[in-house]
Amino acid sequence: MRALYQKLFILVISLILISQFGWAQRSVPSMAPAITVSPTSFSYILPVGSGTVADVLSIGNAGTDDLLWNLQEGQPVLHLNNGRVLPVRLQQQGRVRGANWVAPPSSYLAEIPKGAEDTRVGPAVLEGLGGPDDFGYQFIDSDEPGGPAFVWQDITTSGTQVFLNDDDFIEVSLPFAFPFYGVEKNAVKISSNGYLTFGPDGEEALNLPIPVPAVPNDIICPFWDDLNPVLPNGRIHYYYDSTAPAFIVQYTNVKPFGGLGGTAQYTFQAVLKPDGEILFYYLDMRDILNRATVGIENAGGNDGLQIAFNTNYIHNNLAISISPGATWITADPISGTVTPGATQPVNLEIDISTLTPGLYEASLLVNSNDPAQPQVVIPVVLDVGPPDITVTPPSVDFGTVLVGSSGSATVTVGNQGAQDLSVSVTSLGGANPGSFAISSGAAPFIVPPGTTHDVVIDFIPLTPASFSASLSIESNDPDGSPVEVALSGIAVEPDIAVSPTTHNFGLMQLGNSASQSFTISNEGTGALNVSALDLTGSAAAEFSITSGAPGSIPPGGNMAVEVTFTPLTLGAKSAALEISSDDPDENPVVVPLSATVVPGNDPADIAVSPLSVDFGNVVPGSSAGATVTVANEGQQELFVYSSALGGANPSEFAIVSGAAPFSVLPGTSHEIALSFNPTLPAGFSASLVIQSNDPDENPVVVALNGTGFAPEIAVSPSGHDYGDVQLGSSASQSFTVSNEGTEMLDVTALDLTGSDAADFSVTTGAPGSIPPGGSLTVEVTFAPQSLGAKTAALEIASN
Incomplete structure (x- = not known):
C-alpha cells in the first residue's frame, strides 16, 4: 500500500506540471522565460580544516517573461573512505536551527491513563527516507x-x-x-x-x-x-x-x-x-x-x-x-525572480571547517517556470583533504659510474595529505631513459597518509658519455601530478696502455743483471685501478719487480714499473709481467719477457755443502745416510772427475749414488749420497775427496765421522731353583740385569713364560734404560698354586 501511495503522489504531481506548462504554452506562446545558469557545475579540492570558500551561481533569464526560480537539494551524498555513503543537505545561509519546528496538536500531549487505549493517530509515512531536522x-x-x-x-x-x-x-x-x-x-x-x-x-x-x-x-x-x-x-x-x-x-x-x-x-x-x-x-x-x-x-x-x-x-x-547530514554547502537566496535579460547572483558558501576527509557530491536543482527547462541540475563535487605527494630528492645525480657497472639511488614518495595517495605510473623519460631502470618500488602502489614508499633507480651505462633522463610519477594528487625527478650521470671507462708491450733482455752472461722500465698509462675517462703486478712463466724466479706498485691512475696519468732480470742458470728464459686492473676489456695485460743466458768470463767455482758430515751413533750391522751437494757458483761449466773415499776408515763408509764423473752447469748443483756402515762398536772417520776443474779449490775434502755402538746385557744369576715350597707359601729371588757394553741398554720388556708362568710374578723392577756399567734389579716371586714340579722362565727383551 505504501508503494502505491508513492506512485499516486508522483503521478498527480506530474499531471499538474504538464497541465501548467501546457496552459502556459497555449495561452502566451510568444512570451516565456528561458533560464541560463553559470557555471554549469562546481568542483572543489580543499585540504582538511581550510575553512570556507565563497562562490557565486549566476541565474539568468534569456526569455521574454519573468523567470521564477527556487533551489532544492538533489540527493546529495557523502562518500566515506570505508565505503559508507551519507546524505548531505542544502541549507540556506543564516538559517537558525529550530526555526522550522512546529508544535504538535495539544491532544497528542494529553495524559492517557496507563493501560487505556491510545487513540492518537499520527501522519502516514509515504517514503522510506526523510529529513533533515535542523541539526542535519x-x-x-x-x-x-x-x-x-x-x-x-x-x-x-x-x-x-x-x-x-x-x-x-x-x-x-x-x-x-x-x-x-x-x-x-x-x-x-x-x-x-x-x-x-x-x-x-x-x-x-x-x-x-x-x-x-x-x-x-x-x-x-x-x-x-x-x-x-x-x-x-x-x-x-x-x-x-x-x-x-x-x-x-x-x-x-x-x-x-x-x-x-x-x-x-x-x-x-x-x-x-x-x-x-x-x-x-x-x-x-x-x-x-x-x-x-x-x-x-x-x-x-x-x-x-x-x-x-x-x-x-x-x-x-x-x-x-x-x-x-553534512551542512557543507549553503546558498543565499534560495529563490527569486529574474526579469528578461537580467541575472541574479546566488551566493554559495562551501564550509569544510568540520568535515573529515572524503568525497562529497551534491546536485543543486534549480527549478523554474522555464517551459523548456523546468529543472536544471548543477553538480557540486567537493574533495576534502586530498592526498598531497612529496618526492625527495627532486633530482638525482649519480656522479661518475664505470661503464658496465651500475649506480643506485632511492627516490622517496611521501603523502602529507589526508587520503590515500594512489601512484598509478612511474615511468622513465627524457633524453636517455634506456640508461636508467626502476629496479624496485615501481607503480602501482598506495601510500597511506603520513607514510612513504621507496622507488629505487639504477644507472646502467653501456658506453662512456653523459646521460640524463627523468622519473615521472603520476598519482591522484590533484595539484601535484605528475612529479618529474631529474636524473643524470656520467659513464666513464678506464683504458689501459702499456709501453713497451714486450721486452727481450737479449744475451745475458751468467752473473750479470739488467733492468727494463714499463709505463702503464690511463687513456680512458675514468680512474684506472691497477690491482696487481705479477711475474709468471717458467723463469719467473729470475725476474723481479724492483720499482712500482699497484695503485690508481687518473685519466691521462701513468705509472712506471721496473723489472730486473738476474739469471741463475744458462739457456733461454721466458716469463711475463701480468698487470691486473679494472679496464673492462683488457684485463689482465700480459707483457712477455725473454732472454738467453750464456756463460760469463769467470771460471767454474765449486761450492760443497756440508764440508763435514757426522753420522752419529749407528748400531753395527745397520747404516745411516747423508747427502753432500756440489754447486757451481761460477760462470763456466764445472767438471768433477773424481769423488773418492779416503782417511782412516774408508771401508766403514760408502758412496751410494752421484759419484764422479759428472758436470755442473753454472747456477746448478749435483748431489752425492753417502752411507755409514759400522762393523764394530767403535768410532770411525774418513774423508770424501772431490776433484774438479775449479782452478783454486781442488780438491775439496769433506770430513766424515761416525760411531758404531752396542750395549752388552748380562743377567745374574742366569737361572734359579726355588727348591721345595709348601703350597700356600711363597719364595722370592732377585736377578741383576747389567749393561757391560759402551752404549745405553734399553730394557723394553720383562715377561714370564712357560707352562707354570702363572705361579711366578715379577714383584719389583720394570723396563727402562741402563747406562754402560749400570744395572737393574728384578725380583721374581714363586707362589705355587698346586702340587708338583714347576718350571717357568724370565724373558728380558732389550736392544
Missing part, C-alpha cells in the same frame, strides 16, 4: 534504493542481559564516545519502553511525537511504546561488537503493558556506531504496530527527526539508518 539528521530505510541492508546479529547469547521491571531503566557505559546532536555521550539509559536516552528520564511509558519539550528528551526511539519485558519470554540485552565496532541493544519478545494487543510482541534492535550513525533493525514485529514513536530527539526537545508516530510503518526485516 536524515534517515533512509532498507525499502529505498541505497538504503541500509537488514543484517540481524542476535546477541541473546553473547550479550549482557538486563532485568527491568515495567517502566524501568538501567544506565550502562558506552564503549566509545558517541556523538549525538553535537555532544559526545559516554553512557546511555536503556528503558523498558523501547527507547534509549542520554537524559534523566528512562521511565516514561506514554510515547510522544518528536520533537516536543516534554520529557523524555535526548532520546533514540527504535520503538517507544508502553512495553513490559517482565511478561513471559521478554528479554533485553546489550553487547559491544568490537570488530564492527558497534554498541547493540536488543529487545526480544517484549509485549505491550498488560497484554494489550493480544498476541502482539516485538523483537528489534538499536545499534550505535562511533561515527554517529544509528541503525534500527526489526526482526519479528507482530500485530499492533501503530502505537509507537520511531525517531530521535535532542536534549532541548526543540529539534528531532520523527520517522513514525502512531502509524503503520514498521514491518519485519526492516532496517533504518539515521545519520547526521
Whole structure:
C-alpha cells in the first residue's frame, strides 16, 4: 500500500506540471522565460580544516517573461573512505536551527491513563527516507534504493542481559564516545519502553511525537511504546561488537503493558556506531504496530527527526539508518525572480571547517517556470583533504659510474595529505631513459597518509658519455601530478696502455743483471685501478719487480714499473709481467719477457755443502745416510772427475749414488749420497775427496765421522731353583740385569713364560734404560698354586 501511495503522489504531481506548462504554452506562446545558469557545475579540492570558500551561481533569464526560480537539494551524498555513503543537505545561509519546528496538536500531549487505549493517530509515512531536522539528521530505510541492508546479529547469547521491571531503566557505559546532536555521550539509559536516552528520564511509558519539550528528551526511539519485558519470554540485552565496532541493544519478545494487543510482541534492535550513525533493525514485529514513536530527539526537545508516530510503518526485516547530514554547502537566496535579460547572483558558501576527509557530491536543482527547462541540475563535487605527494630528492645525480657497472639511488614518495595517495605510473623519460631502470618500488602502489614508499633507480651505462633522463610519477594528487625527478650521470671507462708491450733482455752472461722500465698509462675517462703486478712463466724466479706498485691512475696519468732480470742458470728464459686492473676489456695485460743466458768470463767455482758430515751413533750391522751437494757458483761449466773415499776408515763408509764423473752447469748443483756402515762398536772417520776443474779449490775434502755402538746385557744369576715350597707359601729371588757394553741398554720388556708362568710374578723392577756399567734389579716371586714340579722362565727383551 505504501508503494502505491508513492506512485499516486508522483503521478498527480506530474499531471499538474504538464497541465501548467501546457496552459502556459497555449495561452502566451510568444512570451516565456528561458533560464541560463553559470557555471554549469562546481568542483572543489580543499585540504582538511581550510575553512570556507565563497562562490557565486549566476541565474539568468534569456526569455521574454519573468523567470521564477527556487533551489532544492538533489540527493546529495557523502562518500566515506570505508565505503559508507551519507546524505548531505542544502541549507540556506543564516538559517537558525529550530526555526522550522512546529508544535504538535495539544491532544497528542494529553495524559492517557496507563493501560487505556491510545487513540492518537499520527501522519502516514509515504517514503522510506526523510529529513533533515535542523541539526542535519536524515534517515533512509532498507525499502529505498541505497538504503541500509537488514543484517540481524542476535546477541541473546553473547550479550549482557538486563532485568527491568515495567517502566524501568538501567544506565550502562558506552564503549566509545558517541556523538549525538553535537555532544559526545559516554553512557546511555536503556528503558523498558523501547527507547534509549542520554537524559534523566528512562521511565516514561506514554510515547510522544518528536520533537516536543516534554520529557523524555535526548532520546533514540527504535520503538517507544508502553512495553513490559517482565511478561513471559521478554528479554533485553546489550553487547559491544568490537570488530564492527558497534554498541547493540536488543529487545526480544517484549509485549505491550498488560497484554494489550493480544498476541502482539516485538523483537528489534538499536545499534550505535562511533561515527554517529544509528541503525534500527526489526526482526519479528507482530500485530499492533501503530502505537509507537520511531525517531530521535535532542536534549532541548526543540529539534528531532520523527520517522513514525502512531502509524503503520514498521514491518519485519526492516532496517533504518539515521545519520547526521553534512551542512557543507549553503546558498543565499534560495529563490527569486529574474526579469528578461537580467541575472541574479546566488551566493554559495562551501564550509569544510568540520568535515573529515572524503568525497562529497551534491546536485543543486534549480527549478523554474522555464517551459523548456523546468529543472536544471548543477553538480557540486567537493574533495576534502586530498592526498598531497612529496618526492625527495627532486633530482638525482649519480656522479661518475664505470661503464658496465651500475649506480643506485632511492627516490622517496611521501603523502602529507589526508587520503590515500594512489601512484598509478612511474615511468622513465627524457633524453636517455634506456640508461636508467626502476629496479624496485615501481607503480602501482598506495601510500597511506603520513607514510612513504621507496622507488629505487639504477644507472646502467653501456658506453662512456653523459646521460640524463627523468622519473615521472603520476598519482591522484590533484595539484601535484605528475612529479618529474631529474636524473643524470656520467659513464666513464678506464683504458689501459702499456709501453713497451714486450721486452727481450737479449744475451745475458751468467752473473750479470739488467733492468727494463714499463709505463702503464690511463687513456680512458675514468680512474684506472691497477690491482696487481705479477711475474709468471717458467723463469719467473729470475725476474723481479724492483720499482712500482699497484695503485690508481687518473685519466691521462701513468705509472712506471721496473723489472730486473738476474739469471741463475744458462739457456733461454721466458716469463711475463701480468698487470691486473679494472679496464673492462683488457684485463689482465700480459707483457712477455725473454732472454738467453750464456756463460760469463769467470771460471767454474765449486761450492760443497756440508764440508763435514757426522753420522752419529749407528748400531753395527745397520747404516745411516747423508747427502753432500756440489754447486757451481761460477760462470763456466764445472767438471768433477773424481769423488773418492779416503782417511782412516774408508771401508766403514760408502758412496751410494752421484759419484764422479759428472758436470755442473753454472747456477746448478749435483748431489752425492753417502752411507755409514759400522762393523764394530767403535768410532770411525774418513774423508770424501772431490776433484774438479775449479782452478783454486781442488780438491775439496769433506770430513766424515761416525760411531758404531752396542750395549752388552748380562743377567745374574742366569737361572734359579726355588727348591721345595709348601703350597700356600711363597719364595722370592732377585736377578741383576747389567749393561757391560759402551752404549745405553734399553730394557723394553720383562715377561714370564712357560707352562707354570702363572705361579711366578715379577714383584719389583720394570723396563727402562741402563747406562754402560749400570744395572737393574728384578725380583721374581714363586707362589705355587698346586702340587708338583714347576718350571717357568724370565724373558728380558732389550736392544
